[in-house]
Amino acid sequence: MDIFEKSLQMHYELNGKIEVVSRTNIETSEDLSLAYSPGVAEPCRAIAANYEESFKLTRRSNLVAVVTNGTAVLGLGDIGPAAAMPVMEGKCALFKRFADVDAFPICVDSKDIDEIVETIALISKSFGGINLEDIGAPACFEIEAKLKEKCDIPIFHDDQHGTAIVTAAALINAIKLTGKEMGKLKIVINGAGAAGMAIAKLLMQMNFGEIIMVDRQGILCDNDRSLESTKYEMAKLTNPNKLTGSLADALKGADVLLGVSAPNCVSKEMVASMNEGIVFAMANPVPEIMPEDAIEAGAKIVGTGRSDYPNQINNVLAFPGIFKGALSVRAIEITDLMKEKAAYAIASLISEEDLKPDHIVVSALDHRVADAVAEAVSACAVEEGIARV
Structure with a gap:
């Protein structure tokens, strides 16, 4: 098999290259109370009182969104958001392997610049940074510029920078x-x-x-x-x-x-x-x-x-x-x-x-x-x- 066939087979076998892993054990009722209700209310109150605490009390301090709309996928062109998902998963795997940074793929089904910007901005409070990926030019320039104005976290279009x-x-x-x-x-x-x-x-x-x-x-x-x-x-x-x-x-x-x-x-x-x-x-x-x-x-x-x-x-x-x-x-x-x-x-x-x-x-x-x-x-x-x- 060539590299494309091998990769396809690997993807079928894995059924996805990334997964979410819990950082806390939940084995007892106390574990459950600390990680979820009722104990979780206290970190929620702390963040409500001071937004900056969200970076200390949640994983967003080490979490990046890898975002695409699938319009300029590496050598494949405009193949759409669903078809771009394997690339976004791969990017997330690289983040973890090379920098121990957690990353999550977000595939947005839109070519409307303002709609994409608004979508990313609305979910940005879940993340510490946004990595834009495989978004075609010239839309990518405007999307990055508008997001920098709207968001208080780093915005980085990797295909460019x-x-x-x-x-x-x-x-x-x-x-x-x-x-x-x-x-x-x-x-x-x-x-x-x-x-x-x-x-x-x-x-x-x-x-x-x-x-x-x-x-x-x-x-x-x-x-x-x-x-x-x-x-x-x-x-x-x-x-x-x-x-x-x-x-x-x-x-x-x-x-x-x-x-x-x-x-x-x-x-x-x-x-x-x-x-x-x-x-x-x-x-x-x-x-x-x-x-x-x-x-x-x-x-x-x-x-x-x-x-x-x-x-x-x-x-x-x-x-x-x-x-x-x-x-x-x-x-x-x-x-x-x-x-x-x-x-x-x-x-x-x-x-x-x-x-x-x-x-x-x-x-x-x-x-x-x-x-x-x-x-x-x-x-x-x-x-x-x-x-x-």
């Missing part, structure tokens, strides 16, 4: 290895959806260099007033030389290609036209160009989103530690600076001696990652004055 953080971490180390200069890179991002937009914003914030974004129609340029609003706003912030044309035109002389787009859309000729390029072809399951082809064409460092090639750029390096850190100090939000600190924390886990073209980012299974990210995030929250403990 998790991808951006790990990409930045890998790029930090790739720059060290190639001798390219931070701040002077020509970076082409192929794909102007949620991930591409977030990557561009974080790399600009961290001053990596010039950013050029490309979508299916070509290079984003603010001379093109027909662009959808979020793309037009990004075009105003990127492409300072106002290049026009195709992906091939953008890649001539480029230092970096970051692909968050579609399979097999980058040719060897495009890679050969780059300036000893760093190529992160992150489309899943089939990348923009296969790693062996990119290397043959002259790429110096290659990364993908796949686990069967070196340099896997995987969101699991970011989101468990991000939430572990934010929850540990009861942060009210996850800020841009926290994302930057997380990227540097991930990059720092590979020493100068261990840095190699096929080893610029740590394994998703590296036990150090979540704690390193959590420490950076929690310290940053305290520094920024957004920690509540």
Whole structure:
């Protein structure tokens, strides 16, 4: 059997990858009275008197909602909320495995932005954080922004920010290895959806260099007033030389290609036209160009989103530690600076001696990652004055 058949069989056998486990034993009548009626009335009264006690007296201090509407599921597109459930369960399992954070899947059957926002906001008092997942662009941008206004807990769209953080971490180390200069890179991002937009914003914030974004129609340029609003706003912030044309035109002389787009859309000729390029072809399951082809064409460092090639750029390096850190100090939000600190924390886990073209980012299974990210995030929250403990 291939990996898809094996996974399907495992899911049938397990009948779901997560379960709720009680943290207290209920064996006697006193146990029952403490965990439920009448004793439970006292923590209820304590919370009614002081809302902040809800984080101390319930599991919400370590509980994240993983929320989707199933409109942009990893490589599958708009398959709906029910079909997205296996991915959400998987995400919850990763939260527990890598950060000991409890997470619960919430699949919302709506494409109406305000309805989704209202639904999540209304249930937010059950959780310490909200991880948005697999929600299509541009709706995901508006949903995240509105939830940040409504909720007093961290809101984090992992497809955007998790991808951006790990990409930045890998790029930090790739720059060290190639001798390219931070701040002077020509970076082409192929794909102007949620991930591409977030990557561009974080790399600009961290001053990596010039950013050029490309979508299916070509290079984003603010001379093109027909662009959808979020793309037009990004075009105003990127492409300072106002290049026009195709992906091939953008890649001539480029230092970096970051692909968050579609399979097999980058040719060897495009890679050969780059300036000893760093190529992160992150489309899943089939990348923009296969790693062996990119290397043959002259790429110096290659990364993908796949686990069967070196340099896997995987969101699991970011989101468990991000939430572990934010929850540990009861942060009210996850800020841009926290994302930057997380990227540097991930990059720092590979020493100068261990840095190699096929080893610029740590394994998703590296036990150090979540704690390193959590420490950076929690310290940053305290520094920024957004920690509540």
